[in-house]
Amino acid sequence: MKIIIPIKRVLDPYTQARVNKQTQLVDLTNAKMAMNPFCEIAVEEALKIKENGAASETIAVSIGTEKTIDTLRTALAMGVDRAIFVNTELDLDLQPLHIGKILANIVKREDAQLIIMGKQAVDNDNNQTGQILSGLLDYSLGTFISKFQLSNDGKSTEVCREIDSGIETRQLNLPAIVTVDLRLNEPRYASLPNIMKARSKPLETIEISSFDIDISPRVKVISVEESGTKDRASKQVQSAEDLFSELSQLGVL
Amino acid sequence: MSVLILIELNGSEVSSNSRAAITAATQLSDKIDALVLTDDSANAASVASLDSINTVKVIADSKLEHVSVGVASKLVAEVMAEYKYLLSGSSTYSKNILPRVGALLDVQPISDVCEIKSNNTFVRPLYAGNIMATVESNDNTILMTVRATAFEHSGDGGSATIEELSLPIPEQKSNFISLQESQSERPELTTADRIVSGGRGLGSKENFALIEQLADKLDAAVGASRAAVDAGFISNDYQVGQTGKVVAPKLYLAVGISGAIQHLAGMKDSQVIVVINNDPDAPMARMADLVWETDLFGALQELNDHSL
Numbered sequence: 001m002k003i004i005i006p007i008k009r010v011l012d013p014y015t016q017a018r019v020n021k022q023t024q025l026v027d028l029t030n031a032k033m034a035m036n037p038f039c040e041i042a043v044e045e046a047l048k049i050k051e052n053g054a055a056s057e058t059i060a061v062s063i064g065t066e067k068t069i070d071t072l073r074t075a076l077a078m079g080v081d082r083a084i085f086v087n088t089e090l091d092l093d094l095q096p097l098h099i100g101k102i103l104a105n106i107v108k109r110e111d112a113q114l115i116i117m118g119k120q121a122v123d124n125d126n127n128q129t130g131q132i133l134s135g136l137l138d139y140s141l142g143t144f145i146s147k148f149q150l151s152n153d154g155k156s157t158e159v160c161r162e163i164d165s166g167i168e169t170r171q172l173n174l175p176a177i178v179t180v181d182l183r184l185n186e187p188r189y190a191s192l193p194n195i196m197k198a199r200s201k202p203l204e205t206i207e208i209s210s211f212d213i214d215i216s217p218r219v220k221v222i223s224v225e226e227s228g229t230k231d232r233a234s235k236q237v238q239s240a241e242d243l244f245s246e247l248s249q250l251g252v253l
Numbered sequence: 254m255s256v257l258i259l260i261e262l263n264g265s266e267v268s269s270n271s272r273a274a275i276t277a278a279t280q281l282s283d284k285i286d287a288l289v290l291t292d293d294s295a296n297a298a299s300v301a302s303l304d305s306i307n308t309v310k311v312i313a314d315s316k317l318e319h320v321s322v323g324v325a326s327k328l329v330a331e332v333m334a335e336y337k338y339l340l341s342g343s344s345t346y347s348k349n350i351l352p353r354v355g356a357l358l359d360v361q362p363i364s365d366v367c368e369i370k371s372n373n374t375f376v377r378p379l380y381a382g383n384i385m386a387t388v389e390s391n392d393n394t395i396l397m398t399v400r401a402t403a404f405e406h407s408g409d410g411g412s413a414t415i416e417e418l419s420l421p422i423p424e425q426k427s428n429f430i431s432l433q434e435s436q437s438e439r440p441e442l443t444t445a446d447r448i449v450s451g452g453r454g455l456g457s458k459e460n461f462a463l464i465e466q467l468a469d470k471l472d473a474a475v476g477a478s479r480a481a482v483d484a485g486f487i488s489n490d491y492q493v494g495q496t497g498k499v500v501a502p503k504l505y506l507a508v509g510i511s512g513a514i515q516h517l518a519g520m521k522d523s524q525v526i527v528v529i530n531n532d533p534d535a536p537m538a539r540m541a542d543l544v545w546e547t548d549l550f551g552a553l554q555e556l557n558d559h560s561l
Contacts, residue, residue, distance in 0.1 A: 011380070013515075014514075016383065016514075017379070017380040017383050017384050019384065026379070026380065026384060095361050096352065096355075096361065096362075097355060097356070097359070097360070097361040100356060119496075120496070122380070122381065122495070123379065123380060124379055125364065125365070125378060125379060125380070125381065125495070126352075126364050127348050127352075127364055128348075128352035128355070128362060128364060129352075131322070131348075131349065131350075131351075131352035131353045131355075131356070132352045132353065132355060132356040133356075134322070134323070134353055134356070135323075135326060135352070135353035135354070135355070135356025135357050136356045138323065139426070140321070140323060140426035140427040141321075141322050141323065141349075141353065141427070142427065143322070143345070143348070143349050144345060144349075146489070158430065161345075162345075162489045162490070163345040163346070163349075163490075164344050164345045164346065164490060164498070165263070165432070165434050165435070165490065166432060166433050166434040166435045166488070166490055167432070167433040167488075167489075168319075168429070168431070168432050168433075169429075169430040169431045169432075169433075170321075170427050170428060170429055170430055171427060171428045171430055172426070172427040173426045173427065176426075176427075181489075181496070182479065182483070182496060183482075183483065183489065217391070218360070218361035218390065218391055218392050219361050219363060219388050219389065219390050219391070219392075220388065220389045220390075220391065221386050221387070221388050222374065222386075222387040222388060222389050223386070223387045224379070224384050224385070224386045224387070225384070225385055226383065226384060227378075227382060227383060227384065227385045230521075230540075231539045231540065232526065232539070232540055232541060232542050233542075234528075234538060234539070234541045234542065234543070234544045235542065235543050235544070236543075236544055236545070236546065237543050237544070237545045238545070238547075239555065240552070240555040240556045240558075240559040241559060242545075243527065243543060243545060243556070244556075244559060244561065246543055247504065247525070247527070247543075250525050250542075252446075252447065252503045252504040252524065252525045253471070253504070253561070
């Protein structure tokens with residue numbers, strides 16, 4: 001069984017996003033970039049499944065300009081077997097529907113039975129790509145998973161989903177797509193020898209133009225602005241009595 | 254230019270995020286219908302009495318209890334043929350279904366809409382709400398989830414027509430096994446007027462009970478930071494933040510929370526923010542209206558003992 005792990009290169013999540021007033025876009029020039037944290041969790045889960053002997057191969061896929069190769073190398077250094085790089089040449093505003101269509105092509109070509117991916121990327125926060133991919137392929141889908149267990153016959157998987165009302169457990173028939181939540185696992189770090197080894201692992205490049213997909217933006221970004229968290233004029237209180245009386249005055253008790 | 258609202262039910266009750274979606278819909282059109290997928294058509298009654306809804310379309314079938322997203326999205330896509338917009342309140346329910354409907358209709362959905370600027374222009378958060386983007390959809394059909402904290406929750410008083418649709422239910426590829434529901438007598442986190450939220454500073458599950466005690470005293474909901482959830486003090490459905498729940502209560506009382514950017518994104522629109530912490534330099538403290546810089550256990554004790 002092959003596992004595909006689509007991953008995304010994003011602004012380092014511990015870096016503050018800033019707007020470039022001229023371009024009216026988030027400024028990524030010289031910014032520190034990293035693998036989307038949810039994608040790291042997806043990579044880790046795929047590696048664990050392979051280590052348990054239930055998968056034959058793990059394949060990371062990413063789409064973007066050449067810099068995206070760095071992120072694929074990180075996945076290879078973590079232990080993924082090979083990588084597929086879809087080269088966009090330019091910085092395109094690709095959206096989940098476009099990404100879903102590209103991934104659907106790759107999943108079919110590889111005949112992968114399992115696709116493990118992050119539930120959302122922490123840049124655009126769409127939380128859509130896994131769902132869209134499942135719709136395009138008509139595969140079973142488990143979103144927001146915090147637990148993953150393959151059946152003994154390898155034909156299905158049992159997943160726990162973190163949903164608003166609690167934890168839902170479902171059985172998904174393979175082929176399946178799962179999108180991972182934070183508590184599924186703790187991703188490993190790549191060791192130095194593995195980083196060296198990753199350089200010689202196979203990395204295939206596919207030009208985006210080789211897919212017959214309309215990549216014009218469906219949703220256009222008109223403008224962006226920093227909203228962030230505004231500092232408030234904090235007033236100090238010293239006791240419970242103090243606090244409760246302030247809250248009464250503010251009318252929120 | 255008609256709107257279909259995908260209604261999320263909690264039992265037979267309409268969820269508050271669906272009510273927010275109705276308010277958002279009224280800014281787009283006055284032709285608003287609702288769609289309910291349920292195992293029991295009796296559940297449609299509460300939907301019919303919602304304000305602003307013309308027709309409630311009901312697909313009722315015993316197979317729809319805990320239905321798979323694959324089946325749900327096919328049914329929604331089929332009903333969508335007659336509509337320009339599909340709206341639903343942002344929740345794990347709609348975030349699961351709507352993008353898959355988008356794939357079936359070849360539409361790029363828009364997540365977490367906070368403001369409607371025109372019939373195709375919307376404002377939505379990026380980067381955990383640190384950036385707000387104004388986006389324009391070029392699709393003929395527009396699918397969106399809306400933030401329940403950004404729109405008023407529409408009330409009752411309407412009398413919509415109920416129309417039962419008999420669509421064949423496709424075969425599902427995933428089966429429901431169980432739902433471990435969190436039981437709580439307290440107000441629901443996303444709609445509560447007051448929230449008492451605890452972080453890693455609480456140190457243990459036992460100590461977290463002090464947060465629950467204070468919440469009960471204030472008739473508040475309980476919230477938690479990701480660190481507190483990861484540490485096992487409380488279950489995931491209490492998590493406030495970018496990947497948890499987005500809240501905007503009248504009072505947000507944060508105890509032992511340092512204020513990771515992802516947490517702040519989930520509560521920054523609260524009306525009054527109170528921080529109890531021993532670290533005056535924590536990012537959380539800068540957002541506070543009231544700060545009590547002290548040992549948090551002593552503070553919780555004093556608050557719990559103080560008679561209101």
